[in-house]
Amino acid sequence: MASVDRGRYGCLIGDQPVTAIKARELGHRGVVVGDRVALTGDTSGAPDALARIVRVRARTSALRRSADDTDPVERVIVANADQMVIVSALANPAPGLRFIDRCLVAAYDAGLHPLLVLTKADLAPPDDVLAVYEPIGLDTVVTSRPLREEVLGDLDARLAGHESVLIGHSGVGKSTLVNALIPEAGRAVGGVNPVTGRGRHTSSSAVALRLGGPAGQGWVIDTPGLRSFGLGHVSADRVVQAFPDLAEAAAGCPPGCTHLAEDCALDDWVAEHGGAARLDSLRRILASREGGDA
Numbered sequence: 001m002a003s004v005d006r007g008r009y010g011c012l013i014g015d016q017p018v019t020a021i022k023a024r025e026l027g028h029r030g031v032v033v034g035d036r037v038a039l040t041g042d043t044s045g046a047p048d049a050l051a052r053i054v055r056v057r058a059r060t061s062a063l064r065r066s067a068d069d070t071d072p073v074e075r076v077i078v079a080n081a082d083q084m085v086i087v088s089a090l091a092n093p094a095p096g097l098r099f100i101d102r103c104l105v106a107a108y109d110a111g112l113h114p115l116l117v118l119t120k121a122d123l124a125p126p127d128d129v130l131a132v133y134e135p136i137g138l139d140t141v142v143t144s145r146p147l148r149e150e151v152l153g154d155l156d157a158r159l160a161g162h163e164s165v166l167i168g169h170s171g172v173g174k175s176t177l178v179n180a181l182i183p184e185a186g187r188a189v190g191g192v193n194p195v196t197g198r199g200r201h202t203s204s205s206a207v208a209l210r211l212g213g214p215a216g217q218g219w220v221i222d223t224p225g226l227r228s229f230g231l232g233h234v235s236a237d238r239v240v241q242a243f244p245d246l247a248e249a250a251a252g253c254p255p256g257c258t259h260l261a262e263d264c265a266l267d268d269w270v271a272e273h274g275g276a277a278r279l280d281s282l283r284r285i286l287a288s289r290e291g292g293d294a
Helices: 097-110 127-136 149-159 174-181 236-241 244-250 265-273 276-289
Strands: 003-005 008-013 016-022 037-041 051-056 062-066 074-079 083-089 113-119 139-142 163-167 207-213 216-222
Touching: 008 037, 008 051, 016 037, 062 097, 083 097, 097 113, 097 127, 097 236, 097 276, 113 127, 113 174, 127 139, 127 244, 127 276, 139 149, 149 174, 149 207, 163 174, 174 207, 174 216, 236 244, 236 276, 244 265, 244 276, 265 276
Parallel strands: 016 051, 083 113, 083 163, 113 139, 163 216
Antiparallel strands: 003 008, 008 016, 037 051, 062 074, 207 216
């Protein structure tokens, strides 16, 4: 599955694009970008041809999000990816560290390898952001404008052989990266609202694009810019495990510790080893899951 648009599903048989609809017997089962499907009907790909999706194969992974942290209803947004590329600008808009943390939680929960791409290094240095994630050994790529060939080559090498989903706020440069890596993609590029500091949405649905760079083939799934990433479907224990620099210290907490109370062992650990910003991010996510301060 390469795209979904108002009940029409863009599929690929080899390199042949085929338009399909979902068969009635699938009921309410969702079909998302990245799904492997079985088709019947007219699979010629002719302009007026229409095939039917009759089966969705078992997924190797499913990236989920909820509407907010108090909503347990999850929504699968991408299937069968093995890598999440979190794209964040260093300025215009400012980097959203808590959004990055939420994406990391979702990536670890789905079994995806996370890669952080920091854009617009020509506007602000990356040092402070890199320092935040150094304790967990997060893979990172830093880009600036104009995009340098060696940086694109590095990114292409990290994407080759993978099915990577790109996640980020609007205006951080996702579409610019996609167009640089896959020139024929032609993804619309938007700016940033000078009043709100937020990016303008340029796409409304996810689309899978074949990567054929020098390092080898892979798939890039470009998603619409997200304002938030709800984690209502992820248990508190899984949230803590997504912060591996804090998870080991959490083993010293009393039974049933919510990591929000004053007797939490994480406070003493952070006082000795540092990482107050990481603990603050963890607690904000945990609090928002319980309907508190997000």
